[in-house]
Amino acid sequence: MSDFEMTRTLDEHAAESALRADVLHGLTRTPKVLPPKWFYDARGSELFEEITRLPEYYPTRAEREILLERAQEIASASGARTLVELGSGSSEKTRHLIEAMPALDTYIPVDVSESALAGAAGKLLEEHPGLRVHALLADFTRAMRLPESPGPRLVVFLGGTIGNLLPPERAQFLASVREMLSPGDTLLIGTDLVKDEAVLVAAYDDAQGVTAEFNKNVLAVIDRELGADFHTADFTHVAVWNREREWIEMRLRARSDAVVKIRALDLVVPFAAGEEILTEVSAKFRQEGVRRELAAAGLELTQWWTDAAGRFALSLSVAGREAG
Structure with a gap:
């Protein structure tokens, strides 16, 4: 697999150490x-x-609907030659973007699962033999250095996973993503929206x-x-x-x-x-809140797409000249 490379930033005991620390801290505190x-x-x-x-469970279907309908617009607006996916997993949804990006040179999936990275890369390289895949075995909630690749870059963070981070964690995460980007690079985030409680x-x-x-x-x-x-x-x-x-x-x-x-x-x-x-x-998010959090990290929201029912949103933001 000549077009596949993996960089490991987690050692084999990292998950076990993190689990021990999280359980010890989490189950000895109140609540x-x-x-x-x-x-x-x-x-x-x-x-x-x-x-x-x-x-x-509507979020996955709603996000896929937006990706299928807007992939060409996202690709055009970003102009990306490198696609970076945080928490890539099986890379299933990202395929819609990759298919809409014929000029894409490099795909950088980031995940904590080595088997998921290798499996997804194998499928993608069969489907896109000219694509270079440089997987990064890493925890995206920690600061990381991306491998060298041609710009512009589009970083994607799908699934509404950003909602699992508490507000201070989100601020730290968005700031760390901004540090990875050069001016003109873009960030695509999936956010579940506030709706009826039931x-x-x-x-x-x-x-x-x-x-x-x-x-x-x-x-x-x-x-x-x-x-x-x-x-x-x-x-x-x-x-x-x-x-x-x-x-x-x-x-x-x-x-x-x-x-x-x-x-x-x-x-x-x-x-x-x-x-x-x-x-x-x-x-769950509202557009004005997403815009505000992005701006605090030095990112300008430029595109906002929702599914037909208005349940879920994908937002595209661009890195400005200066972080923060």
């Missing part, structure tokens, strides 16, 4: 919290794929219980990786809309008093009946 990235082992990834096909809650608490199983999978990950004795049946999946902060909160609520032992950390974690672990925040 308890676990980062949503630990949903995604092999089983969690399968469950999320299932979630994207549920009738209640629609939002249903998207995170489906009738079939798939999201509930997905949420509880974080406990199965901790059991397996850290020798814990969580019992998923002892916890209830909860999804609530926080009106003041305009975000969905996913939580796991203890059904009764319990004590959980985590052998790898030599840690005992007590739970009172009704006590909750916050496992995910998923912020």
